[in-house]
Amino acid sequence: MAKKLHVTTEINGAETEFLARPDQTLLSALRDELHLFGTKEGCGSGDCGACSVEVDGRVVCSCTMLAAEAEGRRITTIEGVAQGGELHPLQRHFLKEAALQCGFCTPGLIVAARNLLDRNPDPTEQEIRFWLAGNLCRCTGYDKIVRAVQAAAAELRETAPAD
Amino acid sequence: MRYAAPETVDEAVALLASAEGGAYPLAGGTDLVVQMSSGMRAPALVVDIKRIGDLGRIVSDASGIRIGAAVCGAEITGNAEIASKWPGFAEAMDYIGSMQIQSRATPAGNLCNASPAADCVPGMVAAGATVTVAGPGGRREIPVEEVPAGPGRTTLAPGEFVISVNLPPKPARTGDAYVRFTPRTEMDIAVVGVGVCLTLDEGGTCTAARVAVGAVAPTVLLVREAGAALVGTPVDDAAMDAAAEAVRAACRPIDDKRGSAAYRTRISGTIFKRAAGVALARARA
Ligand SMILES: Cc1cc2nc3c(=O)[nH]c(=O)nc-3n(C[C@H](O)[C@H](O)[C@H](O)COP(=O)(O)OP(=O)(O)OC[C@H]3O[C@@H](n4cnc5c(N)ncnc54)[C@H](O)[C@@H]3O)c2cc1C
Numbered sequence: 001m002a003k004k005l006h007v008t009t010e011i012n013g014a015e016t017e018f019l020a021r022p023d024q025t026l027l028s029a030l031r032d033e034l035h036l037f038g039t040k041e042g043c044g045s046g047d048c049g050a051c052s053v054e055v056d057g058r059v060v061c062s063c064t065m066l067a068a069e070a071e072g073r074r075i076t077t078i079e080g081v082a083q084g085g086e087l088h089p090l091q092r093h094f095l096k097e098a099a100l101q102c103g104f105c106t107p108g109l110i111v112a113a114r115n116l117l118d119r120n121p122d123p124t125e126q127e128i129r130f131w132l133a134g135n136l137c138r139c140t141g142y143d144k145i146v147r148a149v150q151a152a153a154a155e156l157r158e159t160a161p162a163d
Numbered sequence: 164m165r166y167a168a169p170e171t172v173d174e175a176v177a178l179l180a181s182a183e184g185g186a187y188p189l190a191g192g193t194d195l196v197v198q199m200s201s202g203m204r205a206p207a208l209v210v211d212i213k214r215i216g217d218l219g220r221i222v223s224d225a226s227g228i229r230i231g232a233a234v235c236g237a238e239i240t241g242n243a244e245i246a247s248k249w250p251g252f253a254e255a256m257d258y259i260g261s262m263q264i265q266s267r268a269t270p271a272g273n274l275c276n277a278s279p280a281a282d283c284v285p286g287m288v289a290a291g292a293t294v295t296v297a298g299p300g301g302r303r304e305i306p307v308e309e310v311p312a313g314p315g316r317t318t319l320a321p322g323e324f325v326i327s328v329n330l331p332p333k334p335a336r337t338g339d340a341y342v343r344f345t346p347r348t349e350m351d352i353a354v355v356g357v358g359v360c361l362t363l364d365e366g367g368t369c370t371a372a373r374v375a376v377g378a379v380a381p382t383v384l385l386v387r388e389a390g391a392a393l394v395g396t397p398v399d400d401a402a403m404d405a406a407a408e409a410v411r412a413a414c415r416p417i418d419d420k421r422g423s424a425a426y427r428t429r430i431s432g433t434i435f436k437r438a439a440g441v442a443l444a445r446a447r448a
Contacts, residue, residue: 002164022166022209023199045197047350049263058237058266063200064193065267068166069211112262133350134261 009070011036012080020067027051029067030077038078038107042136049135052108053077059115061134078107081114089152090114099148101139109135113149121157125150168211172218172297172326175210180299180322182208188324189213190233191267193260194276210324218326221245228330229295236265249330251339251358251442255286258343261350271325277311280353280378284311286341288375288385289358291331298323308375311382334371336363338445342438343377344430346421353378354422355431357410359442361393367447369393374406374435379414379427386413389435398443406439407432 004019011034018033027044030036030053042050044063051062054076081088090110093099100106109132116123116131123131128149129142137145165182169175179186184207189195198204212218218231223244230239239245240257259268259282271294273283287307295304299322307328312318319325343356356377362370374389388409396402416427 005166023164025196025200044200046193046260046264049261052263055266058235059263060266061263064191064196064264066166066189066192066196066209066211068168069189069192069213071168131262134263 005068007071010074024067025063026065026067027062036077036079040104049108050105052111059112089155093148093152097144097148099144105137117153165208168214170214176297178210190269190272193264193268227332229327231327232271232325236268248333249290251341252286252290255341256283258282270328274310275317277315277317282356284383285356285358285375285377289360289373290339293329294325295327296323297326308385313381334362336446338442340438340441342434344434355434357435357438359438361442363446367397369398379416379431384413386410403436407435410435
């Protein structure tokens with residue numbers, strides 16, 4: 001068996017070290033080595049978005065990335081979205097709007113939606129639907145998800161510090 | 164399997180050239196890592212090219228725009244100069260996958276994965292793009308259409324890899340476009356994809372035209388006869404019909420679940436006309 005690689009990276013604000021097989025995906029390392037089980041494996045082929053994480057400010061499917069590539073990168077998973085025990089507005093509005101049923105796609109959707117709102121605080125419905133097209137949900141039919149994102153965006157705009 | 168992340172082109176070439184068994188460059192991994200996970204490929208060595216500084220940059224000067232082989236789709240479509248000069252190339256890249264895939268996928272990966280249905284490839288071929296290849300024998304620049312050899316195969320020699328995709332300087336009154344046809348509107352593989360680039364003179368007569376068609380043959384095709392049918396014409400209906408006929412004549416597709424060979428051949432002419440219409444409007448704008 002190939003020698004494991006030592007990877008040092010920043011995950012959810014904390015410097016993190018782990019060992020990974022050279023062919024291990026980031027998704028597998030997050031779950032199996034670091035026990036961050038919030039990131040889900042859906043298809044394993046980049047189609048469903050359940051394993052979405054942010055790497056250096058861009059959302060990727062962690063199943064299409066090797067763990068070794070994470071060396072020196074900054075990663076945010078769903079575990080890093082709530083701050084100091086406070087749910088992120090997206091998380092609160094997903095609950096309020098009932099934007100989930102089984103919940104399997106929810107972590108990926110929230111990671112992807114948060115990245116959208118960081119870039120664009122006031123997206124149109126079409127922009128939201130396009131941005132989230134790589135996150136499949138087989139329960140909700142998406143309408144409630146779109147509404148939750150819109151509500152969270154509105155709340156974030158109101159509470160954003162004026163510059 | 165071994166993983167290496169060299170910081171120079173020379174180191175990458177040395178690694179790729181010396182490897183026993185399959186050695187693969189890794190760009191976005193949206194093909195390669197998925198193929199590894201599904202057991203379709205078992206590389207002996209993966210060489211991540213994203214730590215090579217120059218490969219992460221887009222450089223524009225009098226000789227054109229050079230896009231480093233590690234630059235992802237999101238960065239390309241977000242580049243104002245590329246979007247305004249080569250919108251057809253940018254839209255071909257943009258068709259690939261979702262936002263997550265765009266955060267990783269590269270044009271050179273799309274080219275070297277060598278799928279007959281690769282979306283960005285007709286866009287690059289129509290625009291007259293080249294690639295710069297580095298290898299044990301040094302560097303060479305070749306037209307994009309010379310890279311694919313067949314499904315999953317390229318003409319690159321062992322140890323060679325693409326370091327940049329190069330878009331030429333854009334002549335005046337030139338427009339490019341890419342249109343693909345899929346059963347679904349998003350996240351699907353092309354039944355046919357057509358890239359067109361044409362140049363007009365001041366009177367509106369076509370002086371140069373390149374037509375590239377994907378998903379209708381083992382490799383993306385540069386259909387010279389279709390381009391030739393447009394040159395010297397005002398790109399009127401008669402010229403469009405003649406060029407569409409040349410596109411259909413060049414098709415050598417297979418039957419698959421997305422469309423029969425006969426269907427693919429027939430609609431390739433239709434999709435060509437749509438792409439040519441957009442390219443023409445852009446050349447006139
Ligand atoms: C969900 C999903 C949707 C997709 N949708 C589309 C689509 O709509 N249209 C489409 O065309 N494709 C699609 N793809 C396929 C893929 O995203 C594209 O082909 C992409 O451009 C590949 O680029 P990459 O950088 O990720 O390549 P990688 O996976 O890194 O590499 C692909 C191949 O090229 C080789 N390679 C990579 N870089 C170089 C280089 N610089 N020099 C030489 N060889 C190199 C690798 O060794 C490998 O064999 C999709 C993939 C997924 C997972």
